[in-house]
Amino acid sequence: MKSVIFIIDGLGDRPNNEGNTPLKEANTPTMDRMAKESICGLMNAVDIGVRPGSDTAHLAILGYDPYENYTGRGPFEAAGVGIDVQPGDIAFRCNFATVDENFVVIDRRAGRIKNTAELEKVIDGIEVDGVKVIFKQSGGYRAALVLRGDKLSDKITEGDPHHEGVKVPEIKPLDDSEEARRTANIVNKIIKIAYERLNNHPINEERRKNGLPPANIILPRGVGKVPHILPFSEKYGLKGACIAGTGLIKGIAKMVKLDFIDVEGATGTPETNFMNKAKAIVEGLKTYDFILVNVKGADEASHDGNYELKKKVIEKVDGMLEYILNNIDKNEVYFVLTGDHSTPIEEKDHSADPIPIIIWGKSVRVDDVEKFDEFSTHKGGLCWIKGKYIMPTLLDLMGLLKKYGA
Template sequence: MEREELFEKISVKNEKRIVLIVLDGLGGIPYLEGKTELEKAATPNLDRLAKEGSCGLSIPISYGITPGSGPAHLSLFGYDPLKYEIGRGVLEALGLGMEITKEDVAVRGNFATIESGIITDRRAGRIPTDMNRDLILLLSKNIDEINGVKVILKSGREHRFALLLRGKGLSDEVSDGDPQKEGLPQKFPEPLSNRGRKTAEIASKFVKLTEEILKDKRPANTVLLRGFSLYPELPSMERMFKLNPAAIATYPMYKGLARLVGMKILDSGEKVEDEIETLKSNWEKHDFFYFHVKKTDSYGEDGNFHKKVELIEKFDSLLPEILSLKPDVLVVTGDHSTPAKMKSHSWHPVPFLLKSDYSFDDGLRGFNERECKKGSLGIFHALDVMALMLANSQKLEKFGA
């Protein structure tokens, strides 16, 4: 029996509420004073939960695999990220807050520099984001549709943008229109199969149209298109887990990921305090809340150990407000590790804690990587997090008699 079938079969609806708090990139490795960020941070509330609840370490994908945010979140949401791949174009568009439909092909774009047919700079000298916005505005004004297919553009940072082609009969079976190296001739998107023919033709037309419009805009006088991808078909959380889920997140990418699995996206403001207000005011309306805190990851990526520690401490100080809602199941974890020492995502297992009426009291001395290793949940796959949350809220019936 497949996982999906099993959950559809045994999941049931009830009144109990689950809160899944994801501190992005939470995990760390020993760094300053030989401590991880969580070991350094003063977190009395998390420490108390680590004493009274069940802890462990979760592996986002598998040992040694460093995940991007997309796959790492899919795991936490109960979707096998090796089965449900999210294309690069879709992730880019989600990250920019675009609403993707099932009629779309999503594509990542770069502004680039071309000279006599040769790509001389794949990033157009990393033009300022403001200039990017002006160029996208210009392109949007001039290109509305191609061969009856709607063209939707959105600026990203520096040279990056996303493109949605919306219409019937589109396909992701199209190669990247990118020579990959500078100094090589321009490359147009090409069909990888008959089904990709229409999309490749439209995409190539789009490149030619932009070159006409941008001919005086050097260094941004062409575009490279990559990562053609369709909106992935995921069974909704409602269907698979019988949940009525909501997402509280401040960054577009995470809202987009949540929308992919059928969560309602709540208006969450900018700060953690705003997110907590959102949680409170929507408490009665949903039985599952995904609560995302972004900046732990951003500080990890910056290598800013102290700022990451500070943010963890700040979250800890706000945690009692969430606890006061008395969730039936509370989970605090990360989607992956982002050790400040590495300035990047990493493969290291992620501290995890769960508190419910049916959890063990692990009696740990704190909430961090080394203590969580001693917890009753052991080292386990993030893909099992959803089953644990559902079980602890009694939303799973017995399998077999």
């Protein structure tokens, strides 16, 4: 038996004045057919009353307690951009930004500079006080910074003022340890070196000539120490892979050592190539025991407050599901369809509202729920569950769960 956890990012919503949600209104014959053939419920990835990020939610759904394993966004971002992070590394998210000669921030995104591959090189690979610096841009003004070496700490302040018109803050230790003082000192040096090497870089001279703000500094934030995480294959004895368009989910996959299946046209946006993803899932199931799928478009639409687009994305996902169901064997695959969190259109941000969840496959206790939406599935046999129960339930269905007792 194989299994898929298919996550529609930001799926859930709150009813509008007519009592509708994009999911309730969308034309989703396959989702509804699946609900009819499934055991259904509501799910909170982390817990009831917790408003999770996509990162903490995915970790929880994969059975990794985020309160133990989520040490900040930096490590996951760094893994997501392809840095081979190692336990103990100190990792940050960074922006390329524009500062004046007094280090006052003029533009936090350096005019949303598009190509920073050349600029990356002046920082990546340097060594500061015996610590190796790994630096990688992620296709624009964003980047990840990793420090690798001895006696490092993540108990330090951040180097991003989050506002323009103020100076880049000096990074300070948050505790009395030598490690924290040393790490703060090193990051301050890196920021200074970045300015020295970037400010007059030919690319920035060219930008100035064209009236564009130079990308002449980096602003690190979201610091965290890369945790020791048990690889997915060791935890569950399953050969697993991930299909996703966004760096954050790629980072989660990398951190738990799921293989990553690259899909042409998978962008993490509403314009992603849905059908290529569907085909990759069907293909992937020939090789892997388990596939985690994330489709991000509905969440993007929610963050933009775009009700119609969210509905449209959900309908496209329904098309993916139709293709998948037509090309897999119900006797061989368990399929979990759910979201990671709700992103209500009216809030334009994540909420703690639970998300519908169904488990489709051989021998599940099919209930009488007939529709996959926020108002129907809690009447099914799964009632209201937490994300951490998904993996053991799948393992149990797959006949792989260890017995506790005699």
